Amino acid sequence: MNKVMQEDIKGIIKRDIKWEKLIGKTILITGATGMLGGYMLRTLVDLNKIEQYDMKLYALVRNPDKVPAELRDDIELIVQSVTEAIRADVIFDYVIHAASPASPLIMKEDPVGTIAANSLGAFYTLELAKQSNAEGYLFISSREIYGQPYENQTMFQENTYGLVDPLDPRSCYPEGKKAAETMCACYRQQYGLNAKIARLAHTFGPGMSIDDGRVQADFIKNVVNHQDIVLKSEGTAVRTYTYVSDAVAALFYILLNSDDLVYNIASEESTVSIRDLAQALVDAFPQRGLKLVFDIPTPDKNTGCAPFTLGILSSDKIRQLGWSPQYTLQEGLMRTVAFFEEN
Numbered sequence: 001m002n003k004v005m006q007e008d009i010k011g012i013i014k015r016d017i018k019w020e021k022l023i024g025k026t027i028l029i030t031g032a033t034g035m036l037g038g039y040m041l042r043t044l045v046d047l048n049k050i051e052q053y054d055m056k057l058y059a060l061v062r063n064p065d066k067v068p069a070e071l072r073d074d075i076e077l078i079v080q081s082v083t084e085a086i087r088a089d090v091i092f093d094y095v096i097h098a099a100s101p102a103s104p105l106i107m108k109e110d111p112v113g114t115i116a117a118n119s120l121g122a123f124y125t126l127e128l129a130k131q132s133n134a135e136g137y138l139f140i141s142s143r144e145i146y147g148q149p150y151e152n153q154t155m156f157q158e159n160t161y162g163l164v165d166p167l168d169p170r171s172c173y174p175e176g177k178k179a180a181e182t183m184c185a186c187y188r189q190q191y192g193l194n195a196k197i198a199r200l201a202h203t204f205g206p207g208m209s210i211d212d213g214r215v216q217a218d219f220i221k222n223v224v225n226h227q228d229i230v231l232k233s234e235g236t237a238v239r240t241y242t243y244v245s246d247a248v249a250a251l252f253y254i255l256l257n258s259d260d261l262v263y264n265i266a267s268e269e270s271t272v273s274i275r276d277l278a279q280a281l282v283d284a285f286p287q288r289g290l291k292l293v294f295d296i297p298t299p300d301k302n303t304g305c306a307p308f309t310l311g312i313l314s315s316d317k318i319r320q321l322g323w324s325p326q327y328t329l330q331e332g333l334m335r336t337v338a339f340f341e342e343n
Contacts, residue, residue: 001042001070002206002339002342002343003342004206004335004336004338004339004342005039005042005206005207005339008039008205008206008244008245008248008335009039009042009043009046009245010046011245011249011326012039012043012245012248012249012252013043013046013047013050015249015252015253015323016322017249017252017253017256017257018256018257019047019051019053019252019256021135021256022044022047022053022055022094022256023053023054023055024053024054024055025055025056025093025094025135026055026056026058026090026091026092026093026094027044027055027056027057027058027092027093027094027095027096028058028059028060028078028088028090028092028094028095028096028125028128029041029044029057029058029059029060029096029098030060030082030096030097030098030099030121030125031060031061031082031097031098031099031100031140032059032060032061032067032075032098033059033061033063033066033067034098034099034100034102034207035102035203035205035206035207035208035209035244036098036140036200036203036207036244036247036248036251037059037096037098037099037140038068038207039207039244039245039248040096040098040248040251040252041057041059041071041075042071043248043252044057045057045071045074045075048074049074056076057074057075057076058075058076058077058078058088058090058092059071059075059076059077059078060077060078060079060080060082060086060099061077061078061079062079062080062081064077064079082097082099082117082120082121082124082125083113083116083117083120083121083124084120084124085124085127086124086125086128088128090132091132091133092128092129092132092134093132093134093135093136094134094135094136094137094138094255095125095126095128095129095132095134095136095137095138096137096138096140096251096255097121097122097125097137097138097139097140097180098140099117099121100114100117100118100121100140100173100176100177101113101114101117101173102212102214103209103212103213103214104212104213104214105212105213106212107170107172107173108170111169111170111172112172114172114173114176115172115173115175115176115179116176117176118173118176118177118179118180119176119179119180119183121180122139122179122180122183122184123183125137125139126183126184126187126193126195129187129193129195130187130191130193134193134194135194136194136196136255136256137184137187137193137194137195137196138195138196138197138198138251138254138255139180139181139184139195139196139197139198140198140200140251141177141180141181141197141198141199141200141262142173142174142177142199142200143156143199143200143201143202143240143264143266143311143313144164144173144174144177145161145164145174145177145178145181145199146160146161146162146199146311146313147161147162147163147164147174147311148162148163148164148309148310148311149162149310149311150162150163153311154310154311154312155312155313155314156264156311156312156313156314157264157314157316157317158199158262158263158264158314158317162311164178181197181262184196184197184261185261188261195261196254196255196258196260196261196262196263197261197262197263198250198251198254198262198263198265199262199263199264199265199313200242200247200265200266201239201240201241201242201264201265201266201267201312201313202214202216202239202240202241202242203241203242203243203244203247204216204217204220204241204242204243204244204332204333204336205243205244205245205247205332205335205336205339206244206335206336206339206340207244208220208244208336210224210340215232215274215277215278216241216277218230218232219277219278219281220281220333220336220337220340222281222290223281223285223288223290223337224337224340224341226288226290227290228290228291228292228293229278229281229282229290229291229292229293230293230294230295231274231275231278231292231293231294231295231296232295232296232297233274233296234275234294234296235273235274235275235276235277235278236273236274236275236309237273237274237309237310238271238272238273238274238309238310238311238312239271239272239273239274239277240266240267240268240270240271240312240313241267241270241271241272241277241329241332242265242266242267242270242325242332243267243325243326243327243329243331243332243335243336244332245326245327246267246325246326246327246332247265249323249326250263250265250318250323251265253318253321253322253323254318254321257321257322258318258321260317263317263318263321264313264314264315264317264318265313265315265318266312266313266314266315267315267325267327267329268312268313268314268315269325269328269329270325270328270329270332271312272329275292277329278292279292280329280330280333281333281337283330284330284333284334284337285334285337
């Protein structure tokens with residue numbers, strides 16, 4: 001495993017999380033080759049080796065070739081789409097639904113597949129958790145469910161919402177997440193399922209794809225290739241960024257340390273405009289002499305990128321569980337670049 005990722009996993013395991021709840025348990029993770037699902041899976045594999053927890057780990061993936069070779073002896077694979085009933089004669093103690101397209105390019109080209117992965121995927125994984133009488137279920141949601149803030153709205157608590165246009169095909173992502181969240185609430189009330197929802201701000205780090213079209217991916221790709229950072233807009237939209245190991249630690253806090261239904265995950269300290277994010281990368285590697293370059297194309301309504309220009313998540317609720325981010329924005333960016341350059 002890459003050195004940066006190894007350090008991240010060790011750091012997650014050292015957090016004050018009730019890991020003992022997982023001893024001897026059978027756990028399913030969908031989207032296990034993605035950044036978040038992959039980090040969660042690696043954490044549990046290492047926990048099994050370090051603490052001898054005797055967990056049985058299952059990974060649901062569409063493409064088994066993407067599963068790292070070093071993990072294959074430690075897990076069982078279920079190869080299928082999450083948009084179909086899950087074909088596994090197994091009783092699961094915990095189900096984690098992390099499968100979802102995250103690339104704007106996919107959302108632009110395949111909005112149907114995007115909404116299906118979240119909504120149908122949630123239904124089939126919730127059904128599996130119900131049939132298993134699972135001890136816990138976690139759905140990985142997104143900051144995008146809040147939409148664009150209304151006037152005088154800047155910070156989103158878990159019970160405040162903005163505007164999402166349901167007739168915009170780009171809403172395939174937030175509306176799919178919203179439908180999945182409602183299903184979690186319904187299964188929790190109707191069947192007593194211990195369902196939890198994690199709403200993540202923008203997350204970056206090792207395991208992300210630097211070719212998926214998101215601005216943080218494009219910028220990091222520029223730095224790795226020693227190229228000037230190219231902005232495709234004025235960069236005024238404001239985002240909150242969370243480093244992947246901080247985000248994954250928060251997911252385990254929610255799964256194992258919490259009682260409530262929904263929690264935001266965000267490092268408010270790392271709230272910047274897109275332009276300032278690019279500048280932070282330039283400042284992190286002064287020896288490379290990089291510059292910001294603007295190459296603003298003709299406006300295209302359907303770029304696949306989120307249309308929201310503002311909306312910061314409050315992490316007050318999850319901080320009450322004992323979680324806090326360990327990495328600053330610049331530290332996270334430097335670790336991410338180091339990861340890709342080592343690879």
